[in-house]
Amino acid sequence: MTIGVIATLTIAEGKNAEFVKIFTELSAQVNEKEPGCNFYQVHQSRKDPQVYVVLEQYANQEALDAHGKTDYFRSLGKQMGGCMAGAPDVELLDGV
Amino acid sequence: MTIGVIATLTIAEGKNAEFVKIFTELSAQVNEKEPGCNFYQVHQSRKDPQVYVVLEQYANQEALDAHGKTDYFRSLGKQMGGCMAGAPDVELLDGV
DSSP states (O other), rough: OOOOEEEEEBOOOOOOHHHHHHHHHHHHHHHOOTTTTEEEEEEEEOOOEEEEEEEEEESSHHHHHHHHHOOHHHHHHHHHHTTTOOOOOEEEEEEO | OOEEEEEEEEHHHHHHTHHHHHHHHHHHHHHOOOOEEEEEEEEEEESOTEEEEEEEEEHHHHHHHHHOOOHHHHHHHHHHHBBBBOOOEEEEEEOO
């Protein structure tokens, strides 16, 4: 069963360009290297320009677990830490 | 520029199976007939089993507009009306 993810990230003022640069690199790696990832795209909120929302879907729990353990996710995640205004909000959904 | 959509639908008690049946038909039509639709998948919330979340992405505004004008979207949307416990919440996001 597929798993959907809505990851909401709040970025500190002035850090948008840096965040987008890092996240674009992460997206490229995910979309290239993770066959179990059906969708992985970042979007900017229309309500608040400091909020970005990543829409994701994985083929199953195994693919989601593997995603979090990749070296690029860990290293780029660390780099992104300096851009964040707070902890991300991650909602998991069950594919129908 | 791509456009992301999070559509949150609250389904009336006892109408889940009927809703899923109708929505599965709609998803099949969208994924088959709309080249401008990059992603269109429905998920069930883990917080509330009566809540379903459709994660969507369109190539551009034109593709999103076309989606809403298709005959299948209109007719299946009408059928779904009887399953809903309230108006859907639709959030639009700008692809980065």
